[in-house]
Every structure is written in C-alpha cells, then in structure tokens.
Amino acid sequence: MDKEAFAISCFKSPFLGDDGAVVGDFVYSKDLFFEGTHFKKSWLTPFQIGQKAMLVNISDAIVMNAKPKFALLGFVMPKNLSQNEIAQISLGIKKTCKDYGIQVIGGDTIKGDKIGISVTIISRLEKKAVFRNGVKNGDFLAFTGHLGQSLKNLKTLLNGYEISSNSRFVKPILKGDFFYKSAKFINAAMDISDGLNSDLPKILNASKKGIKFIKKLSQNELKSGEEYEILFSFSPKNRTKIEQIAKKTRTKITIFAKATKGHYKTNAKSHHF
Template sequence: MDLESYFISQFKTKVLGDDAAVIDELIYSKDAFFENVHFKREWMNYKDIAKRAMLVNLSDAVAMNAKPLYALLAVAMPKDISNYEAKELAKGFQEVAKNYGVKIIGGDTIANLKLDITITIVSKSKKPLFRKGLREGHLLAYTGELGKSAKELKRVLRGGKLHKRSKFRNIELRGSFISSTRDLLSCGMDISDGLFSELEKLSKLNKKGFRFLKKVPKSVGCSGEEYEMLVGFDVRHKKAIIQQAKRTKTPLHIFAKTQRGSYKNICKRHHFG
C-alpha cells in the first residue's frame, strides 16, 4: 500500500473512498494545488494558476455527477506577490466560478514561502456516480486523449514552455457526458493520478481484475494530471453510451473488460514519490 492510501485508510468511514464525500444530497470535496508539487510559478501566469486550481477541484464534483454550488478558498501567498498578481489570481478563481455557477463564499489567506492553494467545493446531486459498482463483464472506457499532460510536464521540466492549448492551462471537464449517461454507468472517477493508477483503485474497491481489449502504452496509462473520466458500464449499454459521447462531442475509448482477479499499477507514483 502506498503512503497516500495508507494515510487515508487510517480514517475509517463510509463516506471516504470516492472523489468526494456524499452526505444526503450534498457532496463535499477538497483538493490541494501546491507550488513545487503540482506546478511551478514560472510555468503559468497567476490567472491560469487559479483557473487550474479551481478546475482541478471542480473535477471531483463533475466526476460524481454533481452540480457545484459553493467554494471555500485557502490561499497561502508568498510575500513577493504584487497587488497586480494577487488581482490576477482572484480573477482566475472568479472566472471559473462564474462559468460553472459557483459562489465563492469565504476561506482564508496567509503569508507563505510559496504559493499553495486548497479549495473546498460543496455540490449537490440526486444521483451521484460512485467508484464502486463494477461487475464481471462490465466494460471500461476513458474520455479524451491521454498522454499529453506527461509530455507537457517533461517539456517544462527541461526548461521548455507550456503550449497555449496545454492541458495544464485548459482542463475540459466532461459534465455533459456524465450527466447524460449517469443512468447507464456502473461506476466512474476522474483521472488525476494516471489511468493505470485509477484502475488499481477500482480493482481494490470492486475486488475485480481487468482484461485489456487493446494495448494501452505506458505513455498513455501513466500520464497524470489529465482530469478526463474513467467509467464502467454493462455491455448492454455500449451503443447508448457511444451515442451520448458523440452527441456531447466527447472522445471515448473502450479499452478493457472486468473479470475475476486483481490489477496492479505498473507506473511510478504520481504524487507522494
């Protein structure tokens, strides 16, 4: 068991284990976006940093078929940030919040040596999508084109610049696809730590293994920070789900089938080294 999973396992409660905690119809999620762990300040301007931090947090709500309502921000800011940069940071939070109909209702700010952001999102869903629900024979699919985030990360770590259309700048959440297919899906989660890493989580939670229907290269399966969706569904719903993917202009790749057994992630840990 990796350190992150071990730490989480110390808090034994039924609401842990999904992208967010569901209590009645309200859904609570929190994510951290820390400098030198998730990003470096030289990679993006302050507005883009804030936008990405918000989208990363909203991804958990979207993954559970929830409508985000409120956000609480905690921002630890370096003393060398100017008023203009602080304003751009605020603009980034506000822009994404407005686009998703989210109200920023409070939070906290402190001085720090680096820029660290944590956000709590409160959402609502009458029919949340959970990670648990896979059965033997169910198909697995992912949305979008995976692998680009890893390539972008390698580029910037070598001193290059992020492309204007980089996923580090432009996360596309799949809310329309998830809401339109919720009744057809058996499980779902967002891909933050990489496809193979998320498969291991599903395997442990559902006590199932997977048979790959086509080859998935490590460059695709190990790429983290993608924020696409990994979904499972009964083969009977395949046609209807493909139709909804086309209708919502969501690239969909069916790549595996659920079977008895277990699955082990072959990638290096994305976080917590």
C-alpha cells in the first residue's frame, strides 16, 4: 500500500471513496493543487494555475451530478510570488468561478515554499447523486473525450519543451453539459484524474465488479492522468439515449468494456509526475 492509500485507510468512513461526500442535498469535495506535485511553475501561467486549481475541483462536483455553488480556498504563497502573480492566480480562480456560478465564501492564506491551492467546493444536488459504486453487471463502461493527450503533453513538459495553451493538461475541458443531461441514465461515474489504469479499479472495486474489454485501448489512453474526462457506466438499454445526448452536446464518448461479475486488479500506480 502506498502512503496516500495508507493515509486514507486511517480514516474509515462511509462517505469516503467518491469524488465528493453527499450530506443531505449537498456534495462536499476537496482537492489539493500544489506546485511540485501537480505542476511546475514554468509549465503554467499564474492565471492558468488558478484556473486549473478550480477546474479539477469542479470536475468532482460534476461527476457526482451536483452543481457547484460555493468555494473555500486555502492559498499557500511563496515569498518570491509577486503581487502581480497573486492577482493573476486570483483572476484565474475568479474567472472560473464566474463561469460556473460559484461564490468564493472563505479561505485562508499562508506563506510557504511553493504555490499551493487547496479548494473545497460545496455543491447542490438538484437531482440524484451519481456514485462510484453503482456499476451493474452487464453495464457498458465508457469515457468522454479523447484520452492520452495529457500524458503526451506532460512528457513534453518533462523533456523541457513547451506545450500549447490549448492543451487539456493546461485547461481541462469539463463535460458537464453531457453529464448533467445524461446522469439519469448513468449508474456510476468518476473523473479520470490518475489515468484509466488507476481509476478503473476504483470504480470497479467500489461496485464489486469485473471487466471485459470490448475495445483495445492504447497504453497512452490507459496511463494518461489529469484528463478530467468522465469514466461512467450505464445499462445497455440506455445506450441510445446516452448516444443521443452525447451527439446533442457534441461530446465524444467511447464505449470500451462491459462490467462483469468478479473483480479487477492492476498494480498500476497513480501518477502526477
């Protein structure tokens, strides 16, 4: 067991294990976005740092079928961060909050060695929550968008080259339009943050299901993390409806497997870099 899994195992709670915790009509989610773990300062502009910190957190709300409403921010600022950089990070956060109708209601700021943003999102459930543990036997497993670009771009960055500011690694394109409309036909979902190889076991183990691949995926597709595409499952009887909504919202979806009885295990490790 790695340290992160061990730390989580120290806290036993029926709420843990999903992208967010459902309490009444609210969903609470929290993700850290830290320099050195999720990005290097040379990879993202200050605006993009603020923007991505929010988007990876909003992603958690979307896959639970909840509408993000409020945010609390914890902001760790290195001494050498200029006032202009602070303003730009804040702008990235505020612009993204505005796009999604989120109000920043509180937070904390401290000095530290590296940039760190801790975001808590408070979301409202207007319809039923979607969990990871809902995969049914015979369900199709699918994902939105294209997988692989994030890993490819990460490798480019690690080799010291630049990537396009349109890269999903810089700015994930969240699939809320598709997901909110199709959620009533979806049995289970999570966002792809660590890569399919790491995320598939999470949804399958939570649901106590195995898997039969019906489409071969490339290593690049399987390993690419920080995609913030949606991994989801649905009954074959809802396939037409799901595909119609995908078409209507111009969302590419790839059905790649069927859920089976049994269990699934890989030794894949989650990666950031």
